[in-house]
Amino acid sequence: MDKLDALRVFCAVVETGAFSRAAEKLGISTSSVTAQVNALESHFQVKLMHRTTRSMSLTGEGRECYEQALRLLAAMQDLEANLQQATQEARGTLRVNMPGLVSRLYVAPALPRFLARHPGITLQASASDRMVDLVEEGYDVVLRLGDIGDARLVARPLLPTRFVCCASPGFVARHGAPAVPEELAGFACLHFILPRAGRLREWQFADGAVFTPPSRVAFDHVDSLVEACKAGAGIGQFLSLSVEQELRSGALVPLLAEYQAAGPTLTALYQQRHQRAAKVQAFIDFLGEVFA
Template structure:
């Protein structure tokens, strides 16, 4: 039995809250996970977990083992990272999580170039907007839109977005463009309904009051709302990332440009202990160059 691997498995069982869930995360069979933990208990000659058919809990010895194993595994990871840094060659598995919008429109099309540039890196990417525990889920880099809530993470700004009002060319031909933000009250508007709060997002402007659209139509799905805007249903306000392609193609026309306000910032997030890891540095630099372009 490799005791280091067994400790990794044991910690995964504790963090997942069960053997089957840990097995799923680790890509192992449940019987292998059970055998690893049993082997660790046999080696230490103590019981680490209280197990019943319905629940699992740490024993006193198990809690002490878990806390010390976490420190040991972190030290080993830091040692491995420093050895890779010494070689200065990005290598190993890189785990990245990013919003679906950013993945689909920006990062995914450019990833073949990243992989060609760093042939020793193996990429595992996921697309989500949920809160991710980087330590528990083994994620190396997060790309997120908006404020950084976790002060323990290093946050590198990648892009300052803008709030863009726009409509379809057909809509403009029929109703014309509003002269200023106050004129929006006379136009059919499309509102974004927050999936969490179920409230309309207030439109933001530079040098003018914010505006809550008396929406002709609302949607809690940004892509669908953009498609409605393209089809001429009304004026919408969107984050610049979301409508950049439609503006370039002419499917949407920007409005009220002198009043465009700053939107949320896109950040790359990673743990402080990984800020010198070659694979992390390579990907964050790649992302920064990608958004700068």
């Protein structure tokens, strides 16, 4: 008896509700279906089904066998798919979710290189700061800031960040710059509103210091907060990846550099069972280049 085949037949009987319908679904004879189920019962030495000419129901052992068989057959299907994909050209639809800012500033501008390298891949990307469930919502790869702590997922660190205080050159020329975080109380400051919590994000500094300076301006949209800071509305504190381009161009200047605190790491997450899939590995490698 091939145990996997017998389990497939057994699951088909449970799902169709009849031996004859299972036989029709599988393209085999009803007698073959009966023989496979009988062989399973003999092998396990338990009764899996209560059967009469008019009805069929699972025993307690049968229910447990069905649930375990579904997981076993799904794992075998994933194994076969992953081993095949590992030796194949990267192709198929790749579903990705990432924060909007990461998509706009880093991933989207580099996509032409990825698409040219992998013509067999179709990308469906969602830019959202919502905490999605990668497994339940069917994403292949998710990019997130911070530790997710999900044992089902493989985490590939991409980019460490830091908290950077900055302002426009014009603002510094007019108002000066604070020498220590405590002096921020005497400057116009710009705050970020945490969308889900609805409260101001506390400013982080080295050695675990936390300080929330007074402010007249707050946004729940990072891009708008950056633009206000560039326009000279005040001093803001941002994750380094949010203002890297502005700092390089000189549109913003860093302040309190010696007090900078480490921020969350940008991480790529994907399911363990997909880690050898060619399309997933191709995108993870691409991300490694983007954030090198």
